[in-house]
Amino acid sequence: MNPNPFNLCPSCLFSTTCVLTNQKHTVWSCSEYEERKEDSSINIKPTPIQESKKEPEMALV
């Protein structure tokens, strides 16, 4: 079983109030889809490969 079924609803702005469907688990295409701008329920964070180090731009003497 694929652990990551493609589904638009969880990231859609209207996911909680949308009246178009009750089957909000297999929607792969929707004309009303609008990306949620904040508080997205899905959070896949890519892995940073470099630690950010704050360094002075010029050597301090």
Next chain:
Amino acid sequence: MTTITAELNNKKKKVPVKGMMDNVMQQFHSAADHIELHPNIRKILSITNNEIIVNFPVKMDNGEVEIFTGYRVQHNNALGPYKGGLRYHPTVDIDAARALAMWMTWKTSLAGLPYGGGKGGIQLDPSKYSENELERITRRFTFALADNIGPEHDIPAPDVNTNSQTMAWIADTYMSTRPPAERTANQHVVTGKPDGSGGLEGRDRATGYGVFLNIKFWAEKNNETLMGKKFIVQGFGNVGYWASHFLEKEGAKLVAVQDAFGSIRSTNGIKVEDLFNYSKANNGSISGFPEAFDLDNEKFFTTECDICIPAALGNQITKENAPKIKARLIAEGANGPTNVDGEKVLLEKGITIIPDILCNSGGVVGSYFEWLQNRNGELWQLDEVMAKLDKKLRESFNKVYEYSQKEGMDLRTAAYCLAIKRIEKAYIQRGIFP
């Protein structure tokens, strides 16, 4: 869950297909049985040609580097370069891209285009990145794909969370990697570009216009006119709006609309432009439109009408609501709005369904026109684009309609049969290398 199994080098490769793609695979196998598709060609079409996964680094605004995963699945290119969208979404993965790439193969074949099927994207949530970051992600993804895409090899297009701007970045990056004298000859590496950068005039209305044309062709075949016909639309986005716009111009009457916010109805008719202007001023919602009544969402599909256009999403017409549908024609503007059980009920009731791969193919035909325009160094006017769409879609509709009449089958099965037959013919003519 449907599983496609193909024997490859004595190993079994399993391709999981979920949700509405179950319908697509079921249709493929059913159509393949109808046309007695050669088992070897069934094997080829049951599996994808290439699957590209790229992991690539991008520098973020804060100076950190993040790694992203991008996909491109190329299902089949027997008829021409791979064609299909790129989506940016957290749940994009190889399985999703695989299933959607297959879907594109049938669609481009049925439309009579010199294309195969592909799909891809990047697994990310675009809302978490700045515009500049998205530009760098897109450009680095294009660079990582390198010669796996190309104007005569694989031509991406916009999809979920990607738009004409994304395509412009891809085109610019791809062109920049070519030798200087070849750069401008590669503009057609993507379609769906902005108007000023090789995009097609009228691309915005191509899918909706195609839905309208298919309805018009159906009416002509039945010696009917669209004047006075009542229609309902689910989804008032690009497809729903433009289909309604052209139907109204032909004298048909919009009597009910449903979007993500609610449903409205007016037996006297809803003025399409008034509703469009209202929704623009109302955060995209049709809800509360003063010249119509609110309608129970469950009752939307049961509205008295002649034509029903599901133009939003899949799995809307099921065995539960199909018996109550009053329309004589279902024009599938969305992808997969009727599920297998719902379709059985509709066909038993004698309701005609113009299937999605035919009904909403105006978009991919529009993409083909953009590609041709760039390839030939031409610029087409809007009226020219619309006339060409009319001609191309009429050819497809007539073929499907005539085949369905000849074989005594529904339009969807006929559409799949024709799509697969066209690919089969190419394989028979060319043979298999070596």
